[in-house]
Amino acid sequence: MPSRDGPAVVEVDDLVKRYPRTDTNAVDGLSFTVAPGEIFGLFGPNGAGKSTTVGILTTRLRATGGRAVVCGVDVGRDPAAARAHLAVVPQHNNLDRALTPRQNLVYHATYHGVRRREAHARAAELLDRFGLTERADRRIEAYSGGMAQRLMIARALTHEPAVLFLDEPTNALDPQTRLLIWGQLRQLRERGVAIVLTTHAMNEAARVVDRVGIVDHGRLLTLDTPTALVRGLAGDALLDLTVTPAGGDDPDALCAALGELPGVRKAERVATPTVPAGGRPGGGAAGLAGVGAGGAGMLAALAAGGGRPGAGRLAALAGAGLLGRGGGAAGNGGRGRLRIRLHLAGDPATLLGPAVTVLTARSAAVNAVDVGEPSLEDVFIELTGRQPR
Amino acid sequence: MTALDTPTPLRPTATPPSRPGTGRVFAAVLRRDLMVTGRELWVILVQVGLTPLFMLFVFDTVLGSQGLVGRGFADVFLPGIIALAALTTALQSVALPLVKEFGFTMEIEDRLMAPLPTGYVAIGKLVIATIRGLLAAVLIYPLGALMVGSAPWRPAGLPLAFVVALLGAWIGGAIGMSLATTLPVQRINVTFSVILTPIIWTGCIHYPWPRLSSVPWYQVVTALNPMTYVSEGVRGALLPGVPHLPAWVCLTVLTGVAVVLTWVSVRCFTRRAIQ
Ligand SMILES: Nc1ncnc2c1ncn2[C@@H]1O[C@H](COP(=O)(O)OP(=O)(O)OP(=O)(O)O)[C@@H](O)[C@H]1O
Ligand SMILES: [Mg+2]
Numbered sequence: 296m297p298s299r300d301g302p303a304v305v306e307v308d309d310l311v312k313r314y315p316r317t318d319t320n321a322v323d324g325l326s327f328t329v330a331p332g333e334i335f336g337l338f339g340p341n342g343a344g345k346s347t348t349v350g351i352l353t354t355r356l357r358a359t360g361g362r363a364v365v366c367g368v369d370v371g372r373d374p375a376a377a378r379a380h381l382a383v384v385p386q387h388n389n390l391d392r393a394l395t396p397r398q399n400l401v402y403h404a405t406y407h408g409v410r411r412r413e414a415h416a417r418a419a420e421l422l423d424r425f426g427l428t429e430r431a432d433r434r435i436e437a438y439s440g441g442m443a444q445r446l447m448i449a450r451a452l453t454h455e456p457a458v459l460f461l462d463e464p465t466n467a468l469d470p471q472t473r474l475l476i477w478g479q480l481r482q483l484r485e486r487g488v489a490i491v492l493t494t495h496a497m498n499e500a501a502r503v504v505d506r507v508g509i510v511d512h513g514r515l516l517t518l519d520t521p522t523a524l525v526r527g528l529a530g531d532a533l534l535d536l537t538v539t540p541a542g543g544d545d546p547d548a549l550c551a552a553l554g555e556l557p558g559v560r561k562a563e564r565v566a567t568p569t570v571p572a573g574g575r576p577g578g579g580a581a582g583l584a585g586v587g588a589g590g591a592g593m594l595a596a597l598a599a600g601g602g603r604p605g606a607g608r609l610a611a612l613a614g615a616g617l618l619g620r621g622g623g624a625a626g627n628g629g630r631g632r633l634r635i636r637l638h639l640a641g642d643p644a645t646l647l648g649p650a651v652t653v654l655t656a657r658s659a660a661v662n663a664v665d666v667g668e669p670s671l672e673d674v675f676i677e678l679t680g681r682q683p684r
Numbered sequence: 685m686t687a688l689d690t691p692t693p694l695r696p697t698a699t700p701p702s703r704p705g706t707g708r709v710f711a712a713v714l715r716r717d718l719m720v721t722g723r724e725l726w727v728i729l730v731q732v733g734l735t736p737l738f739m740l741f742v743f744d745t746v747l748g749s750q751g752l753v754g755r756g757f758a759d760v761f762l763p764g765i766i767a768l769a770a771l772t773t774a775l776q777s778v779a780l781p782l783v784k785e786f787g788f789t790m791e792i793e794d795r796l797m798a799p800l801p802t803g804y805v806a807i808g809k810l811v812i813a814t815i816r817g818l819l820a821a822v823l824i825y826p827l828g829a830l831m832v833g834s835a836p837w838r839p840a841g842l843p844l845a846f847v848v849a850l851l852g853a854w855i856g857g858a859i860g861m862s863l864a865t866t867l868p869v870q871r872i873n874v875t876f877s878v879i880l881t882p883i884i885w886t887g888c889i890h891y892p893w894p895r896l897s898s899v900p901w902y903q904v905v906t907a908l909n910p911m912t913y914v915s916e917g918v919r920g921a922l923l924p925g926v927p928h929l930p931a932w933v934c935l936t937v938l939t940g941v942a943v944v945l946t947w948v949s950v951r952c953f954t955r956r957a958i959q
Contacts, residue, residue, distance in 0.1 A: 314959075353797070357958055374958075379703040379799035389793040393720045399794075405712035406798035408704020450794070 304366050304380075304458050304489045305329035305352065311360035312347050312513075321347045323513035324361070331457070334480060334490045336504035336521075338497050338671075340679050344513035345493040346386055349460050352491070353383040366457050379407065382451035386462040388443045390435050396446050397422065397431040400453050407454035414453065421449040424479070441472045448476065452483075459483065461492040465499070477503050501525075501671040511679045524674050533667025534643040536635045536650060537567065541658035546633050549657060553635055556649050561638040632662060643667075709800040710808060716795070717812040721777075728816055729823065731776065736765040736824055737831060743890070744832045758832040760926060762825075763845075763919035764889030769824040770849040771887075771914055772880065774817030774856035778809050782864035783872050786956060796957050806953035810857045810946065817853025818846075841921035844931055848917030851938040855910050858945035865949075865956040887911025892919060894927040910941045 305328060312322040322344040329335040337345050350356035352363050354374035363370045366380035391399050397418055404414035422428045425445040430438070438446065444464065451459060461480075465473045473496075480490055480503060494500045501507070501521040508518040517524065540549050546564065554562030639646055643666050654661055721728075744758040785792035795805055829835030859879070867875050886909045888896075893916050896903035906912045917934035919926060 355793070355796070355958065375706075375799050375801045376703055378797055383797065385790075385793065387790065389790045391716075391791050391794055392789065393791070394716070402712070402716050403794055405715070406709060406795060406800075408708050408712075408799070 302330075302367075303328035304331050305335070305491060306362070306364040307348070307352070308363075309361040310348065310351060310358055310363055312344070312351060312356060313359045320359070320513050322351070322358075325510065325513065325515055326361075327508050327515065327518060329458070329489045329491055331489050332484050332487045333506065334484055334492065334504045336497070336500050336507040337491060337493045337510060338495075338500075338507055338675060339493075339510035341683075343510045343679075345510060346462055347513075348510075349383065349385075349462050349491065349493065353381060353460055354378055355383075380456060381458045381460060382454065382456035383460040384444075384447045384451050384462065384464055386466070388440070388447070390438075390443060390446060390450075392435050394435070395432050396427060396435055396438065399435070399446060400450050403450045404453040409454060417453050421452055425449045426475070441468050444468060445472065445475070448479065456488065458489045458491070461490065463494055464492060465494060465496055473499065497671045497675060507671065509675060509678055516678045517674075521671050525669050525671060532639045532641070532643050533669075534637040534639055534646060534650070535565070535663075535665040535667050536637070536654070536661065537663040537665075538633050538635065538654055539631055539660040539662060540633055544657055544659065549633070549654075549659060550635050552653050552657070553637060553650060556637075556646065556653065558640050558646050559637050560640055563636050563638075565634050565636045567632050567634045636667065703799055706800060706804065709798050710804050713795050713798055713800065713805055714808045714811060717808065718815075720781075721812060721816060728773065728777065728820060731773070733769075733820075733824060733827060736769050737827060740765055740828050740831050758834065759836050759923060760892060760919065761890055762828050762832065762835055763922050764887075764915045765828055766821045766825055766845070767849065767852055767911070767914040767918045768884060768887065768889050770817040770821035771852040771856035771911055772884070773820035774813040774853040775860035775880070776876075777816040777860075778813035778857045779860035779864040779872075779876070782809065782861060783869060786865065787869055792957075802954045802957050803950050805957070806861065806950040807946075809861055809953070810854060810949070813857030813860065814850060814853040817856055818850055821849045821853070836922040838922050838924070841924070845918045845921040848914055848921065848934060848938065851935070851942050852911070852914030852917075854942050855914075855938065855945055858942070858949040861949040862945070862952045865952040883909060883911050888915040892916070892927050893929055910938065913937045913941075 307325055307327050310322050310325040311320055313320045325344070325348060327335070337348065339345050347356060351358045352365060352370060354370050354377055358371055365377045368377040368380065370377040390396075391402070394402060400418035400421060401411070401414045404417055405411060409417065418431075419428070422431045425448065427442065427446060427449065430442065435443075435446075444466075448461070448464060451461075464476055464480075468476070477499070480492075483490060484505075492500065492504070497507075504521060506519065507521050507524060509516045509524075536553070538549070540546055550562050550564055553559065637646065637650070647664065651661060740758070740761065743753060743761060747753045748755065748757065782792075792805075796802060798805070825835070863875060863879065864872070886902075886906045888906050888909075888911070893903065893906060893912055896906060913929065913934040916929040917931060917938070920928035920931055920934070
């Protein structure tokens with residue numbers, strides 16, 4: 296885990312923002328703090344007030360009430376001093392179109408007092424880190440959305456801020472670029488940079504952020520680590536087994552047998568999914584985070600350096616074909632297949648062995664195993680409701 | 685390059701950067717605009733030179749050859765044209781880019797995020813506008829002289845003409861910045877015509893102000909236009925023989941107007957920048 300020492304570098308205290316000619320507060324009494332070397336996620340539905348909060352913290356908007364402090368500087372009292380410590384990647388592309396990509400970085404650095412020679416060196420290094428060196432001297436209009444986004448993050452880093460604000464940094468980016476960005480953010484955290492980010496890709500962000508604040512209507516609904524949020528709000532872990540029972544075996548009896556395993560709170564039959572994830576009705580605690588080997592593999596890659604070993608191990612098992620004994624049965628179009636969901640008290644990985652033993656004893660074939668875990672998105676939906684804004 | 689790169693050994697960032705000096709940051713912001721201006725030099729020449737030079741051509745060469753205007757007219761007119769170039773170039777060269785930079789893309793945001801009081805970014809814009817206005821005035825002088833074949837030449841008056849043109853350019857920049865940061869984008873073009881046209885035609889470019897005593901109400905109207913004092917100041921400096929407003933009146937009025945408009949325009953800019 297990152298070092299999170301020293302006093303908070305971002306302090307938000309009862310922050311209020313009401314835009315002129317509106318009758319509700321866009322930000323309505325928000326409070327939180329961010330420590331050095333911490334990645335803080337600010338999640339919320341459209342119009343929740345995330346960008347407004349970032350706007351105030353980065354001195355682009357004036358607060359109506361409350362206090363916001365960045366690196367010990369009150370952003371309302373001394374915005375110019377606060378800007379020396381922070382950098383922002385806004386939600387929209389605000390690159391300087393009169394300059395080339397490289398000049399965007401060099402000039403940005405000089406706006407922050409970096410000498411030109413040093414600014415050029417940093418620009419070259421950052422262009423390389425973000426894979427933009429080849430296109431560094433072209434016209435900026437020729438940049439795709441993803442390249443512009445990378446360039447904006449690179450620009451934000453040229454003056455080596457102590458606090459970095461990112462408003463939806465991975466919006467509309469391809470997986471490669473998202474991986475690149477998450478990786479860069481981790482490196483920054485290692486170096487003690489505090490990061491505040493907003494995003495709607497919260498399941499992905501959940502593997503990177505240290506703490507999450509969920510806001511709606513400008514108010515903080517909850518604030519905790521992603522793990523605690525998921526555990527506390529959505530309930531327990533899930534193990535979904537897709538099996539083909541032996542001919543003559545009673546599906547309900549099979550289900551009941553699995554339900555008697557120690558550590559299983561409940562076993563239930565669920566509809567065999569046609570869509571692997573997402574399309575589950577009824578909300579509740581039923582989110583499946585890492586779906587199948589592909590999803591879990593991606594997850595394992597994202598969780599590089601200490602994530603969730605259970606998921607990784609399962610993915611490895613599935614990937615190695617150890618669980619694919621039902622290959623023949625799968626060939627029959629899935630007829631007779633059964634999906635059993637086990638609600639668990641502990642780690643799904645420890646239960647997998649006993650479950651497979653039960654199934655083998657009854658000559659049932661295992662077709663697929665999914666580690667079901669309620670995701671941050673489920674927590675989010677539970678807190679903010681299903682209605683689009 | 686992958687997401688799983690080991691952290692590269694970079695400068696230790698955790699130590700918060702000390703705040704750079706205001707002068708250095710201001711210079712960096714200014715430098716960006718200077719660079720962009722330098723690249724657009726020929727654009728300025730065209731943008732600036734065309735209208736005044738056509739005016740000179742029509743009023744002097746064309747009408748003069750038809751005997752409709754006297755030979756002395758060019759001498760009275762050229763100082764007015766120099767003054768006009770200074771003020772309107774500055775106005776346009778700050779307003780048009782600002783509308784764009786504050787527009788949909790908010791390109792100016794990066795400079796607004798510099799560790800510098802926002803007012804300085806606004807002042808930087810006025811400095812650039814003034815430089816462009818002065819450049820236009822300096823260029824139009826010889827070009828105009830070439831076109832009409834003669835020009836009032838009085839080296840002793842040049843410093844005063846320069847100071848007056850400088851004040852005129854600064855005022856033009858301030859007007860342009862106030863408009864660009866307060867008007868809705870859709871109405872910018874209309875407003876430019878509505879504002880620029882009276883500035884040009886009531887600004888004593890074509891005639892000395894004292895001679896307007898024949899049309900007293902118009903003389904009052906022109907006295908309300910800062911352009912008048914720029915024209916009169918430059919004309920008085922280059923052609924002391926022609927009746928004109930005293931230099932001290934021009935300088936006093938222009939300085940006063942410049943101070944007020946600087947305050948107004950910086951305020952408009954800041955309000956637009958931080959909502
Ligand atoms: N300039 C403005 N004037 C008036 N109201 C505004 C302005 N900007 C935002 N709002 C309102 O403030 C509220 C919060 O907006 P904000 O942009 O902070 O939301 P957000 O959480 O960033 O949403 P999104 O996820 O869509 O980016 C919204 O109700 C929005 O309509
Ligand atoms: Mg937003």
